[in-house]
Amino acid sequence: MKELIERLVAQALAALPAEDRGSLDDLHPEVERSRDPAHGDFACSIALRLARAARTNPRALAARIVAALPPNPFIARTEIAGPGFINFFVTTAAWQQQIARVLETGAAYGCSDAGAGRRAIVEFVSANPTGPLHVGHGRHAAFGASLASLLEATGWSVHREYYVNDAGRQMDILAASVWLRYLELCGERVEFPVNGYRGEYLRPIAADLQARHGAALRRPADQVFADLPPDEPAGGDRERHIDAVIARMRELLGAADFRTVFDRGLEDILADIRDDLGGFGVRFDRWYSERGLADHGAIDRALARLREHGHVYEQDGALWFRATAFGDEKDRVVVRENGQSTYFASDIAYHLEKRERGFDLLLDVLGADHHGYVARVRAGLIAMGEPGESLEVRLVQFVALFRGGTKVQMSTRSGEFVTLRELRAEVGDDAARFFYVMRSNDQHLDFDLELARARSNDNPVYYVQYAHARVASVLRQAAGRGQPFDAAVGLAALGRLGEPAELALMSEIARWPEVLGQAAALRAPHAVVHYLRELATAFHACYNALPFLVEDPALRNARLALIVALQQVVRNALGLLGVTAPETM
RNA sequence: GCGCCCGUAGCUCAAACGGAUAGAGCACCGGCCUUCUAAGCCGGUGGUUGCAGGUUCGAAUCCUGCCGGGCGCGCCA
Numbered sequence: 001m002k003e004l005i006e007r008l009v010a011q012a013l014a015a016l017p018a019e020d021r022g023s024l025d026d027l028h029p030e031v032e033r034s035r036d037p038a039h040g041d042f043a044c045s046i047a048l049r050l051a052r053a054a055r056t057n058p059r060a061l062a063a064r065i066v067a068a069l070p071p072n073p074f075i076a077r078t079e080i081a082g083p084g085f086i087n088f089f090v091t092t093a094a095w096q097q098q099i100a101r102v103l104e105t106g107a108a109y110g111c112s113d114a115g116a117g118r119r120a121i122v123e124f125v126s127a128n129p130t131g132p133l134h135v136g137h138g139r140h141a142a143f144g145a146s147l148a149s150l151l152e153a154t155g156w157s158v159h160r161e162y163y164v165n166d167a168g169r170q171m172d173i174l175a176a177s178v179w180l181r182y183l184e185l186c187g188e189r190v191e192f193p194v195n196g197y198r199g200e201y202l203r204p205i206a207a208d209l210q211a212r213h214g215a216a217l218r219r220p221a222d223q224v225f226a227d228l229p230p231d232e233p234a235g236g237d238r239e240r241h242i243d244a245v246i247a248r249m250r251e252l253l254g255a256a257d258f259r260t261v262f263d264r265g266l267e268d269i270l271a272d273i274r275d276d277l278g279g280f281g282v283r284f285d286r287w288y289s290e291r292g293l294a295d296h297g298a299i300d301r302a303l304a305r306l307r308e309h310g311h312v313y314e315q316d317g318a319l320w321f322r323a324t325a326f327g328d329e330k331d332r333v334v335v336r337e338n339g340q341s342t343y344f345a346s347d348i349a350y351h352l353e354k355r356e357r358g359f360d361l362l363l364d365v366l367g368a369d370h371h372g373y374v375a376r377v378r379a380g381l382i383a384m385g386e387p388g389e390s391l392e393v394r395l396v397q398f399v400a401l402f403r404g405g406t407k408v409q410m411s412t413r414s415g416e417f418v419t420l421r422e423l424r425a426e427v428g429d430d431a432a433r434f435f436y437v438m439r440s441n442d443q444h445l446d447f448d449l450e451l452a453r454a455r456s457n458d459n460p461v462y463y464v465q466y467a468h469a470r471v472a473s474v475l476r477q478a479a480g481r482g483q484p485f486d487a488a489v490g491l492a493a494l495g496r497l498g499e500p501a502e503l504a505l506m507s508e509i510a511r512w513p514e515v516l517g518q519a520a521a522l523r524a525p526h527a528v529v530h531y532l533r534e535l536a537t538a539f540h541a542c543y544n545a546l547p548f549l550v551e552d553p554a555l556r557n558a559r560l561a562l563i564v565a566l567q568q569v570v571r572n573a574l575g576l577l578g579v580t581a582p583e584t585m
Numbered sequence: 586g587c588g589c590c591c592g593u594a595g596c597u598c599a600a601a602c603g604g605a606u607a608g609a610g611c612a613c614c615g616g617c618c619u620u621c622u623a624a625g626c627c628g629g630u631g632g633u634u635g636c637a638g639g640u641u642c643g644a645a646u647c648c649u650g651c652c653g654g655g656c657g658c659g660c661c662a
Contacts (some may be wrong), residue, residue, distance in 0.1 A: 043604090086608080277659085328659075334660095370657085444591080455624070459624085469624090
């Protein structure tokens with residue numbers, strides 16, 4: 001409906017003399033839902049906007065636009081109100097035909113081709129494979145997955161990717177940690193480094209290693225720790241100590257066996273993450289290896305591009321990228337004095353590689369603590385001759401868990417409730433997916449565990465799912481009475497729908513394409529959650545106000561068509577959020 | 586110190602590009618089940634949008650300055 005009115009206004013504008021259109025020819029006729037029913041169903045403020053540029057009276061301009069409006073059977077009337085708003089009153093038939101449209105288009109109702117087939121790569125989660133996902137990653141997963149679905153539903157070609165940080169020091173520390181746990185299993189006495197990964201999850205991985213390789217990777221503990229710089233508890237430095245442990249491990253095992261341990265840790269943890277996310281309904285098209293980046297020469301290509309464009313220089317033995325020339329606050333090292341490329345070099349290489357793969361939109365979902373990284377990577381892209389706007393970053397704020405009124409402390413040490421897996425087990429996947437995207441991604445999220453698991457009317461997930469199940473229940477009742485829903489009869493009798501509660505529900509149903517389009521454009525899955533609540537409210541109100549299973553077959557099937565349409569929209573919207581739509585509750 | 590994000594009802598949060606009287610949920614108060622699931626509905630109380638200025642027909646939204654909270658400022662990853 002909104003789209004229709006926008007088209008009508010656009011046509012009216014095109015018919016106006018140039019001086020009325022002002023200089024803003026590209027101005028989109030912005031039609032929005034009226035807040036106040038007295039202002040009609042839709043309102044357009046175009047006259048107010050144009051009046052400034054055209055230096056005319058907005059109300060007079062509005063009158064000229066209205067006069068130029070092509071007649072349309074779905075527009076009952078228009079009026080000019082306030083400073084120059086054009087209010088549109090829609091006919092009942094306009095709402096009714098939306099119901100027919102829902103039944104015709106089904107799962108596609110609400111979808112659009114706004115993205116025009118452009119290719120987007122959505123990178124999200126990308127947590128280091130050094131341990132299980134925690135509740136913060138869960139929010140990234142839920143947000144990223146919903147965002148990807150939103151884009152797909154609005155005509156984008158979407159590729160979902162997880163960047164696996166399988167290189168670098170953190171992974172070496174993981175390998176050393178796995179190995180030390182393995183040595184313990186073999187019977188060695190190990191003083192576990194303060195800076196190692198101390199989580200219990202490494203023990204099964206060490207056991208896996210032992211099952212596969214027996215004692216082949218065992219080395220005496222005194223050899224391992226002989227003459228190492230002391231760890232922190234012994235008055236030393238934790239960083240130097242762990243690095244020395246890693247170096248010793250390499251020395252004692254040799255490159256090949258070091259890699260064996262390293263890969264065991266990486267693969268086991270990655271398998272766990274994959275399984276966790278899969279169970280959470282979050283899937284990726286590709287798990288992109290950071291190591292592969294270097295292997296395929298992507299880093300070299302990126303550096304070559306920077307050189308070509310003359311944006312690097314040498315200083316203090318290192319190679320620097322002139323980031324300041326592209327809006328960053330300081331220049332960045334890309335190749336260290338020791339010849340190794342930096343993490344930043346990998347980052348820009350990865351993003352260049354995304355462009356090489358043909359993506360128009362590089363959408364990164366990152367933790368809020370990574371905001372400093374955005375300007376840098378964009379600078380890199382521009383310097384390499386790629387459009388800076390192709391990179392779009394959405395930051396996800398932190399999650400605080402609450403049980404009842406009290407905050408759940410989330411330190412790794414306390415061993416309390418930290419993993420996504422535990423959260424899923426406690427509240428269920430539906431509630432978790434829903435709650436994670438309930439708030440705008442740039443707001444801190446207070447996740448109320450008790451509310452999420454509550455099987456009560458306070459719980460918004462149940463409230464929405466219940467609307468879906470309730471329709472299913474009504475349909476079962478109808479069938480049980482020997483009067484199953486007859487869509488043909490219902491569609492033919494849509495003209496019978498006109499009660500206030502029915503109109504309100506039809507209007508909400510008609511809003512879904514608007515909500516979906518806007519949620520995708522604004523990258524705002526939370527808008528879908530808010531809509532779902534309002535939609536469910538309109539349905540529950542209708543349920544209480546009117547009986548559906550009435551004697552008159554025409555009216556009965558018309559009402560059933562209405563609630564079947566409602567059910568379809570609830571299913572479509574929940575589906576985008578990765579939440580199930582149950583038949584019974 | 587510099588930079589980014591945030592500050593809206595008692596609580597948790599909405600409000601695209603500046604639009605009409607700032608909206609929901611929870612909590613609180615009062616009603617509605619012999620009838621399709623009360624996991625529901627209806628009504629009510631509740632606001633100087635952190636503070637002070639500015640821009641204009643119009644500001645929660647844009648600009649400036651302050652106050653409060655979070656995060657970032659490595660040849661770490």
